[in-house]
Amino acid sequence: MDGSTNSLDDMSAESSTGFPDRLSLMEVRLQAQEDEITLLKSSLADALRKLRLHDQQIPLLKQQLIAVNPAAARVLNHSCYVDGLSKCRLSTNSLDGIHHLSNRVRRNSERLTKDPQDKTKQRLSKKAASSTNLLTRSPSLESRAKDLISSAGSQGSRRGTQNQSIKMFIRGRPITMYVPSNILNYEDLKMDLPSQKLELDWVYGYRGRDCRANLYLLPSGEAVYFIACVVVLYHINNQTQRHYRKHTDCVRCLAIHPDKVRIASGQTAGVDKDGKPLQPFVHIWDSKTLVTLQQIGLGTFERGVGSLAFSISDGGTFLCVIDDSNEHMLSLWDWNKNTKHAEVKSTNEAVLAVDFNPTDTNNIITSGKSHVYFWTMSAGTMTKKQGIFGKYKKPKFILCFVFSLTGDVLTGDSEGNILTWGKSAADIKTLGKGAKETFQIMKQTRAHEGSVFTMCLQQGGTILSGGGKDRKIIRWSADLAPERECEIPEKFGAVRTIADVDGEELLVGTTRNAILRGTFSDGFVAIVQGHVDEMWGLATHPSQNIFLTCGNDRQVCLWNAEDHKLDWCIILEESGLCADFCPNGAVVSVGLSTGRWVVLDLQTKEVVLDLTDGNEQLSVMRYSPDGCFLAVGSHDNFIYIYSVTDGGRRYMRFGKCTGHSSFITHLDWSKDGKYIMSNSGDYEILYWDVAGGCKLLRNRFESKDREWASYTCVLGFHVMGVWLEGSDGTDINALCRSHSESMVAVADDFCKVHLFQYPCPKPKAPSYKYEGHGSHVTNVRFTHNDSHLLSMGGKDTCILQWRAKGAGTGDNKDHMHSSSSVSSSFSYPENGTQRHIP
Numbered sequence: 003m004d005g006s007t008n009s010l011d012d013m014s015a016e017s018s019t020g021f022p023d024r025l026s027l028m029e030v031r032l033q034a035q036e037d038e039i040t041l042l043k044s045s046l047a048d049a050l051r052k053l054r055l056h057d058q059q060i061p062l063l064k065q066q067l068i069a070v071n072p073a074a075a076r077v078l079n080h081s082c083y084v085d086g087l088s089k090c091r092l093s094t095n096s097l098d099g100i101h102h103l104s105n106r107v108r109r110n111s112e113r114l115t116k117d118p119q120d121k122t123k124q125r126l127s128k129k130a131a132s133s134t135n136l137l138t139r140s141p142s143l144e145s146r147a148k149d150l151i152s153s154a155g156s157q158g159s160r161r162g163t164q165n166q167s168i169k170m171f172i173r174g175r176p177i178t179m180y181v182p183s184n185i186l187n188y189e190d191l192k193m194d195l196p197s198q199k200l201e202l203d204w205v206y207g208y209r210g211r212d213c214r215a216n217l218y219l220l221p222s223g224e225a226v227y228f229i230a231c232v233v234v235l236y237h238i239n240n241q242t243q244r245h246y247r248k249h250t251d252c253v254r255c256l257a258i259h260p261d262k263v264r265i266a267s268g269q270t271a272g273v274d275k276d277g278k279p280l281q282p283f284v285h286i287w288d289s290k291t292l293v294t295l296q297q298i299g300l301g302t303f304e305r306g307v308g309s310l311a312f313s314i315s316d317g318g319t320f321l322c323v324i325d326d327s328n329e330h331m332l333s334l335w336d337w338n339k340n341t342k343h344a345e346v347k348s349t350n351e352a353v354l355a356v357d358f359n360p361t362d363t364n365n366i367i368t369s370g371k372s373h374v375y376f377w378t379m380s381a382g383t384m385t386k387k388q389g390i391f392g393k394y395k396k397p398k399f400i401l402c403f404v405f406s407l408t409g410d411v412l413t414g415d416s417e418g419n420i421l422t423w424g425k426s427a428a429d430i431k432t433l434g435k436g437a438k439e440t441f442q443i444m445k446q447t448r449a450h451e452g453s454v455f456t457m458c459l460q461q462g463g464t465i466l467s468g469g470g471k472d473r474k475i476i477r478w479s480a481d482l483a484p485e486r487e488c489e490i491p492e493k494f495g496a497v498r499t500i501a502d503v504d505g506e507e508l509l510v511g512t513t514r515n516a517i518l519r520g521t522f523s524d525g526f527v528a529i530v531q532g533h534v535d536e537m538w539g540l541a542t543h544p545s546q547n548i549f550l551t552c553g554n555d556r557q558v559c560l561w562n563a564e565d566h567k568l569d570w571c572i573i574l575e576e577s578g579l580c581a582d583f584c585p586n587g588a589v590v591s592v593g594l595s596t597g598r599w600v601v602l603d604l605q606t607k608e609v610v611l612d613l614t615d616g617n618e619q620l621s622v623m624r625y626s627p628d629g630c631f632l633a634v635g636s637h638d639n640f641i642y643i644y645s646v647t648d649g650g651r652r653y654m655r656f657g658k659c660t661g662h663s664s665f666i667t668h669l670d671w672s673k674d675g676k677y678i679m680s681n682s683g684d685y686e687i688l689y690w691d692v693a694g695g696c697k698l699l700r701n702r703f704e705s706k707d708r709e710w711a712s713y714t715c716v717l718g719f720h721v722m723g724v725w726l727e728g729s730d731g732t733d734i735n736a737l738c739r740s741h742s743e744s745m746v747a748v749a750d751d752f753c754k755v756h757l758f759q760y761p762c763p764k765p766k767a768p769s770y771k772y773e774g775h776g777s778h779v780t781n782v783r784f785t786h787n788d789s790h791l792l793s794m795g796g797k798d799t800c801i802l803q804w805r806a807k808g809a810g811t812g813d814n815k816d817h818m819h820s821s822s823s824v825s826s827s828f829s830y831p832e833n834g835t836q837r838h839i840p
């Protein structure tokens with residue numbers, strides 16, 4: 003009996019495990035059939051367009067031939083008849099193939115719906131039914147095809163360069179590109195590297211919103227901080243930048259060696275373009291030469307490096323590292339020898355700070371969520387003691403700490419208090435002979451309203467503290483008596499970190515990604531500013547070296563690319579996602595996330611106009627070259643056209659381009675300002691006759707020789723080569739052709755900026771690849787004279803300004819890249835004060 007029961011259980015288990023496999027197999031088959039039908043549908047649509055083209059061309063051709071030679075016209079009629087019959091057979095076979103596929107899908111649907119009680123089967127049957135009805139989603143495609151094919155007997159075909167086309171596929175969808183007439187042989191085209199290269203010129207922004215202890219002043223007069231994958235060395239008096247660029251993903255923490263020259267920087271793990279996790283590491287490098295001295299921890303750390311500290315009493319021999327794993331592993335390294343002396347699990351809670359006792363290398367302190375630990379290293383083993391809060395309220399976070407000149411440990415917490423810790427002798431009377439010494443709170447000082455985010459020890463023993471909610475900076479005497487205080491402006495956020503310049507002057511990093519410089523007496527001004535959320539909108543001025551950015555933080559910022567400064571910033575009611583300057587340079591239009599768009603006056607910063615088109619986000623704003631029209635591309639699948647007068651201050655609805663089946667992603671105007679080329683979310687390329695009433699141009703081959711004032715559409719014959727083999731359609735977020743029409747810059751989804759020759763219509767086109775962003779690159783634009791390229795990261799909130807230089811010169815390493823492989827890198831000598839290590 004037991005045996006039969008067990009066998010039934012086994013059969014049931016086998017059946018239950020096998021059923022999902024069969025369902026998965028059926029799902030795969032159904033998806034394959036859907037793809038086949040989609041491809042056939044697209045092929046039929048292309049065939050119908052060609053037949054309509056022949057309808058228009060044949061009468062003209064016949065008239066020309068009759069005028070020259072009547073006998074030739076009879077030959078043409080005969081050839082058209084024969085060719086038309088062959089087309090009819092071919093198209094009839096295609097329709098039969100679609101009927102066959104539809105029947106297969108129906109049969110699979112019936113097999114899956116035999117058990118109506120199974121919800122999974124019902125879900126798949128709906129999917130199968132959806133596949134079966136693909137042909138009926140557009141108005142009677144099958145019947146229209148039959149009607150047109152039946153009249154194809156009188157149509158002919160013109161072969162040659164005039165209608166030569168190339169197909170590229172994205173996610174299985176064919177996209178037809180028509181070859182321009184001036185290209186006689188597509189196969190003979192040679193793709194070269196662009197004539198110019200890029201070098202990193204300036205980095206806009208600072209990562210203060212979610213990192214701490216990441217701003218220091220070096221003896222060279224340079225402030226060192228990071229954003230994205232770049233560690234920036236900014237000379238606060240000379241206003242120059244140098245960049246350390248050896249990191250492969252976002253930098254998360256910094257530590258300064260006691261010699262004030264060597265620097266340790268740790269990064270997050272990140273992922274490669276296939277989604278596989280990469281390994282984090284720590285670099286120790288020389289701040290004078292930007293040479294990497296050591297790389298430690300590759301293959302040891304998990305997820306990322308959260309905190310770093312050099313030992314002090316022994317001259318910086320050891321480096322303490324805490325990673326971002328679940329256990330927040332604490333490891334101790336002799337970094338010069340690249341050897342690990344100890345490793346121990348720290349805590350499952352977040353660790354926010356670590357440092358060595360300045361008088362004893364064997365003593366380390368860590369703090370974070372609900373803890374402060376006092377570590378001791380002995381014979382290669384790390385042991386910890388937890389700080390005892392006793393009668394005092396235990397805060398949720400211990401956010402920072404410093405060592406006073408007397409050796410006390412002072413911690414700042416989320417309750418707004420500064421706690422003074424001391425060592426207590428073992429309580430033998432209460433706990434017995436096994437009792438050990440403990441670390442307890444000796445004093446509690448009320449410091450700030452809200453959290454104490456940072457503390458800084460000055461040379462004379464005074465202490466600086468920075469508050470979160472109250473945004474105050476307070477200077478305390480050695481015995482924690484308040485001496486001076488000031489409050490930073492609300493627009494910069496809370497105090498994140500403080501660096502002492504000379505005892506009076508301070509550098510302050512804030513939670514809204516700004517770095518301030520000032521004193522208690524004179525107040526503080528921003529020397530570094532940036533966005534605080536994902537950015538998408540980028541536009542460059544038509545005649546000046548200024549550019550505008552906007553993003554999800556609702557900020558619209560105007561930057562000066564020559565002075566590397568923020569000219570002005572305003573806050574909108576909604577997120578800004580796209581922008582474009584009017585050709586006269588006096589106003590700029592910004593598209594928002596709800597269908598609204600505003601026109602801003604560059605001088606007064608006032609809103610000139612506020613209009614709404616649809617109720618979905620806007621994705622592109624583009625003025626015609628003469629400034630007479632503005633095209634507004636929306637996620638509601640429409641392009642709204644406005645006539646523009648009064649120098650860009652008056653707008654009237656001119657028309658609406660209707661025909662896309664998905665949201666608008668990119669668009670460009672022709673040089674004569676009469677036509678538009680547009681891309682959509684389903685990888686469609688359409689052309690529009692705006693001057694003729696916003697009409698869709700059905701015959702796309704007629705636009706193959708049209709010249710475009712700008713080229714930002716990611717799909718088109720002239721930029722086919724920028725797409726990697728196997729791309730899914732979202733791998734490229736933006737591209738931009740230079741005004742000289744000699745190169746095209748590409749922003750990809752894998753944190754890279756590429757520079758291609760323009761045009762680049764062939765697959766596997768070579769390019770230079772540039773790193774620095776720590777997130778998907780959302781946009782790129784050349785300045786008005788092509789002297790610089792701006793690239794904008796998404797989540798890294800970083801703007802990188804690249805200088806364009808001749809291919810024979812440069813001071814950075816450029817990576818030559820193609821869609822098939824990455825070849826060896828090129829290195830160039832240093833030049834002046836601008837040194838870059840990519």
